[in-house]
Amino acid sequence: MDSKSYALFFGGAAFGALAFSLATFPGSFKKIAPNLFLRNQGFKPPAAKSEFTSTESAKSQEVQQTQGVTSLLDDEILAEQFTRNIQFFGRKPQEDIGRASVVVVGLGGVGSHCANMLLRSGVGHLRIIDFDQVTLSSLNRHAVATRADVGTSKAECMKKHFARIFPEANVDARVCMYEQSLEEELLGGSPDFVIDAIDNIQTKVDLLAACHRRGLRVLCCAGAGAKADPTKLRFADICESSCDPLARAVRTRLRKDHGIEKGIPVLLSMEKQRCELVPCEGSDLSEYQVVPNFRVRTIPVLGTTPAIFGMACASYTLCKLACQPLNYQGPIELKLDQYEILYDRLVRRAEEEWGGVEAIHVDPADVTYLVKELWHGKSAKAPPKPGKGIWRSVNNLELTLWDSQRDADIDNLVLLTQEEADAHDASSLEETAKLDPEFVQFVEARLRQARRDHGFPGVCHW
Numbered sequence: 001m002d003s004k005s006y007a008l009f010f011g012g013a014a015f016g017a018l019a020f021s022l023a024t025f026p027g028s029f030k031k032i033a034p035n036l037f038l039r040n041q042g043f044k045p046p047a048a049k050s051e052f053t054s055t056e057s058a059k060s061q062e063v064q065q066t067q068g069v070t071s072l073l074d075d076e077i078l079a080e081q082f083t084r085n086i087q088f089f090g091r092k093p094q095e096d097i098g099r100a101s102v103v104v105v106g107l108g109g110v111g112s113h114c115a116n117m118l119l120r121s122g123v124g125h126l127r128i129i130d131f132d133q134v135t136l137s138s139l140n141r142h143a144v145a146t147r148a149d150v151g152t153s154k155a156e157c158m159k160k161h162f163a164r165i166f167p168e169a170n171v172d173a174r175v176c177m178y179e180q181s182l183e184e185e186l187l188g189g190s191p192d193f194v195i196d197a198i199d200n201i202q203t204k205v206d207l208l209a210a211c212h213r214r215g216l217r218v219l220c221c222a223g224a225g226a227k228a229d230p231t232k233l234r235f236a237d238i239c240e241s242s243c244d245p246l247a248r249a250v251r252t253r254l255r256k257d258h259g260i261e262k263g264i265p266v267l268l269s270m271e272k273q274r275c276e277l278v279p280c281e282g283s284d285l286s287e288y289q290v291v292p293n294f295r296v297r298t299i300p301v302l303g304t305t306p307a308i309f310g311m312a313c314a315s316y317t318l319c320k321l322a323c324q325p326l327n328y329q330g331p332i333e334l335k336l337d338q339y340e341i342l343y344d345r346l347v348r349r350a351e352e353e354w355g356g357v358e359a360i361h362v363d364p365a366d367v368t369y370l371v372k373e374l375w376h377g378k379s380a381k382a383p384p385k386p387g388k389g390i391w392r393s394v395n396n397l398e399l400t401l402w403d404s405q406r407d408a409d410i411d412n413l414v415l416l417t418q419e420e421a422d423a424h425d426a427s428s429l430e431e432t433a434k435l436d437p438e439f440v441q442f443v444e445a446r447l448r449q450a451r452r453d454h455g456f457p458g459v460c461h462w
Contacts, residue, residue, distance in 0.1 A: 073098065078168065082122045093322035094122060100192040100321045101125035105178050105207055107154040108132075109141030109306025110221050110313065111197030116143040117314035119162050123321075125170045126162075129186060130154040131177040141303035143310070178203055183210050193317050194218040197310070199225075201249050201455030208250065209258040217320065221313055222247035222268035224306040225299035232271040233312055236330040237262050242365040244268040249455035252410060256361065267312055275300045338394050343367045346399045350408065353425055359407045366410050370399060374450055375415035380443050402443060403429050411450045414443055 073079050073086070073095060086094045102123050104115040107130035115128050134145045134157050144161040145154070155173035162171050178186060178198065187194070187210060194211050196218060198204045204220065211218035220238065223246035238254065239262040241247035247268050254260040276299075319326050343364045350357050362370070371377055377394060400421040401407075402414045416424060424432065433440045 075168075081166070085121055089318075089322045089324065093324065096323070097122050097318060097321050098124040101127070101189065102193045102195065102317060102321075103127045103129065103187065103191045104195045104197060105129045105186075106195075106197035106199065107158060108138065108197065108199065109143075109301060109303065110224055110310040111195065112143035112145070112154070112158060113307045113310025114195055114197060114221075114313040114317075115158060115310075116162075117311050118317060119166050119169055119171070121314065121318050122166070123169070123318075125172075127172040127174065127186070127191065128155050128158055129174045129176065129178060131175060141301055141306045143307070178207050180206050180210070187211070187214060187216065191216065192321060195313055195317065196220045197313070199223070199246075201246070201253065204246075204250050205253045205257065205455075208254060208264055209260060212258070212260055212264060218264060219313055219316055220247070220250065220264055220266045221309055222250075222266055223273075223299075224269070224309045225301045226273035226275045227269045227271045227305050228274060228302050229269070229271045230305070230308045232269045233308065234268060234270055234330055235312075235316065235326065235328040236266050236268060238264040238266050239365075240330050241266045241268055242369060243270050245273070245453055248369065249453060252366070252454040256409075265316075267309060267316070269305075269309075273299075339364060339368045339371060342371055342394060342397065342399060346408065346413075349398065349400060349421070349425075354401070354408070361407055361409045362413065367399065369453075370410065370413055370450070371397075371415060373453075374446055379416050379420060380414050380446070381416060381420055381439065400425055402447060410454055411447045411456065414447075 073082070073091065079086070082094060082098075085097070089097070100123055102118055102125070104111050104118070104126065107115065107128055111128075111130070115126060119126060130153070132154055134142065134149045134152055134154055136147070136150055139145060139147065139150075142154075143158075145157050149157040149160075153173075153175040155175050159171045159173040162169065174186065176182065176186075194207070194216050196204055196207050196211075198207065208218060208220055210216075222241065222244040238247070238251050238260070241251050244266075247266050254264070316326060346360065346362075346367065347357055350360050371394065379397060396417050397415055398418050398421045399408075399413045399415055402412050404425065406412045414424070429440075
């Protein structure tokens with residue numbers, strides 16, 4: 001059989017298959033094809049009203065919302081669009097997803113991918129919040145933005161693209177930064193879930209504290225910058241998040257400022273950062289701040305990593321909304337006896353020297369950070385001895401107050417030998433500064449690092 005015969009044979013087979021389909025399913029084809037054409041021309045069937053309403057009107061709209069969203073899956077185009085989700089979750093859970101309202105705060109690499117997949121999975125009501133604009137440098141990680149979107153707000157950019165994907169959804173785009181003064185406006189209406197995809201410590205803390213106070217389900221996303229290994233992602237409670245610098249800072253501030261120690265889930269990576277913040281030379285960094293107290297130095301980002309973070313956040317949220325939560329295992333960290341011993345010594349010193357344990361505002365996880373990462377397992381007075389890492393002996397070491405006029409916070413504890421700690425406690429900081437000014441400068445530089453790592457106010461970080 002020559003090439004022309006092959007072409008005629010396969011062409012005839014294809015035509016026959018098409019004719020069979022039209023003859024067998026004429027009704028479905030006639031319904032879906034014209035409807036899809038009209039939909040693509042901008043026609044939208046009536047969608048459910050937004051669930052982002054005041055608490056006073058929420059009850060009166062409940063029946064309308066339920067009927068409206070349920071009918072979405074009776075629409076043949078939407079039923080086909082979400083057919084894989086229906087097969088995965090079941091019809092009733094997918095209807096629950098369609099009725100759900102989700103708030104995504106932060107629309108960078110993580111938040112844009114999370115919001116994108118929530119919409120593509122059928123979430124019927126989305127509030128997307130970001131004050132920033134699309135930049136050329138953000139195109140390596142943003143979910144939907146193109147060069148044509150550069151200079152436009154991220155929120156409006158996403159709403160525009162979302163209208164082409166799921167035009168029946170209610171998308172509330174807010175071009176603003178989350179602030180405490182806007183809490184009711186942005187979190188009102190009892191949303192079913194909130195995604196924290198913010199990269200500023202204070203704003204994250206404000207949002208998470210508000211959600212905790214309101215009883216809203218929330219997922220906090222930790223740092224995706226300078227990381228690449230997707231196998232290191234873990235879901236954990238905020239009390240188990242000390243392995244990630246951003247989550248650790250948020251954890252400290254939540255405990256210190258709001259008394260929140262646990263109960264907030266976090267998505268984090270256990271991978272160590274592969275690179276540092278991009279150095280910034282010359283001028284005062286504050287001159288470049290668009291928003292006060294926001295970071296101005298940038299951290300290198302591999303575009304795939306925030307995408308993975310965002311999709312993991314979306315998966316977590318969808319499974320929660322469908323009442324089919326993930327059965328995840330949190331971070332596994334070895335609890336080394338040496339850190340427990342050092343914490344016990346700190347408690348003993350507080351009881352004997354400082355009038356009681358009320359002065360201690362750190363926990364064993366903080367002690368691990370102080371000993372391992374800040375003081376590198378050796379006395380602050382000891383000369384450098386590289387190469388031993390966490391296996392360095394700490395049998396003769398203790399944490400003590402640097403400034404005796406302050407409590408035992410994470411930025412006021414120095415690691416010394418027992419003899420050095422006793423001598424330091426017996427002296428004053430002023431006397432130490434006179435006798436050994438270089439030592440004082442060294443310690444205070446390290447304590448500033450602790451403040452940066454934990455997002456203390458008034459300290460340039462990130």
